[in-house]
Amino acid sequence: MLRKTRRDKAMVINALRTLALLLVVTALAGCQFAGNNRGNVPLPKALVERMAAIGSSPAEPMMIRVYKESSELEVWKRTRGGQYALLKSYPICKWSGTLGPKVREGDYQSPEGFYDVTPFLLNPKSSYELSFNVGFPNKFDSALSRTGSYLMIHGDCLSVGCYAMTDEGIREIYAMARETFKGGNSAFQLQLLPFRMTEANLSTHAASPHAAFWRDLKVGTDAFDQTKQPPAWDVCEQRYVFNLNDPRTAPLDPNGACPVAPFSTLAAL
Template sequence: MLLLASALAACSQFVGDNRHNVPLPKALVERLAAIGSSPTEPMVIRVFKQSSELEVWKRTSTGDYALLKSYPICKWSGALGPKIQEGDYQSPEGFYDVTPAMMNPKSNYYLSFNVGFPNKFDQAWNRTGSYLMVHGDCLSVGCYAMTDEGIKEIYALARETFRGNGSFQIQLLPFRMTEANFAVNAASPHVPFWRDLKVGSDLFESTRRPPSWDVCEKRYVFNRTMPGGAPLDPLGPCPPGPSPIMAGL
């Protein structure tokens, strides 16, 4: 419990310098130009627990998203599967939206941003947890630790993205959503939940554009809205659409 309290405090203590305003490295700016993008274009972050990878994708001049860079995750905690409750040491899984208010330039883990747990889906399942971050260093108590060098670039990319956009999507996935990986993990009780996430992951991979996500009947749905664009009731019926893949624990 002491370790958890220390870790949470560390995410919010002032570091006393201007590291959150460090410019993007020249090589990264050149890579953005090479894929037909720019620092202020929208972005998507994809995390794959099993292979410990974090990918940054940026929108290009075609409107599609292209992979900008892949970063090794230094440490995540727990096992494959979603976060259920405060103190279970699980790094979360699901679809989340990061806004400027969730950025923490004063983190004692160099820099950090909150992934947005618990989101609408997590709340529908009464899941609890707080201060679930992507941050520097190589220590994780439910977070994704990227090393200081890694978070320096990722944070700067997010900061520049927010100059033209109000949020970016982050997809926290257990593994690359292939049938081979599902076969390896077939005994897991989380397979129905992962199948639900796969719908959104597959949409991104097939269209190269982030799907909109919402929650109804206590499961994720993608690119589906109520008439008039009203938000879905997480416990209510889903609007008409493709046959859903049910989510569960």
């Protein structure tokens, strides 16, 4: 009788341990699902309707412009006519440092330049609600031996080198990126700019050590403003160039000479 009681007690203990383990596994699985599901939240109906109003859809290509000085992020979408139109502007909660590019790891500077965001750079499990990596360092940054890692656009309104959005804002922006990739697009262009690239703003900041760099960026933003098509960017002579090389040929050498007789999609303008 004593042996039976001990055996029954052991069975109860083992059953309780098994139940506890199952509960832990279930809880962990639930947390993991919740984390993954953040990246699958549907686009708001009003935003999809806004896309339709400008002649676009979630699957169409997109482009993002960021302006540090005014703390704005713009999402542009390709329309039925083939040109891009402004879809929506979002306030940036916080960015780090001052006007000017990121130079080295730990300088707490939010980057500037032209970047391409691919599906691999999306992070649905971000500790900052949702995020995507901007792609720093890119070809230009690497040519100048600039360093830095994990530079993101994310939620939570907290920045130590990133561009921080509201959680509501990053949910929409992330969902738009997700849907444009689902539409078969391999990347979207990200233009990280110090300010709106007007002559007046450039004149205001003419004494900055970054003035020449900003002039290069303006060539790219002007190309977009004229054509409403994201310009093809590349790097030669350690500077940005736009619509300069024939995309059917090999990329330019970032440290080499720029082409003498460039291919240009702006030639017809």
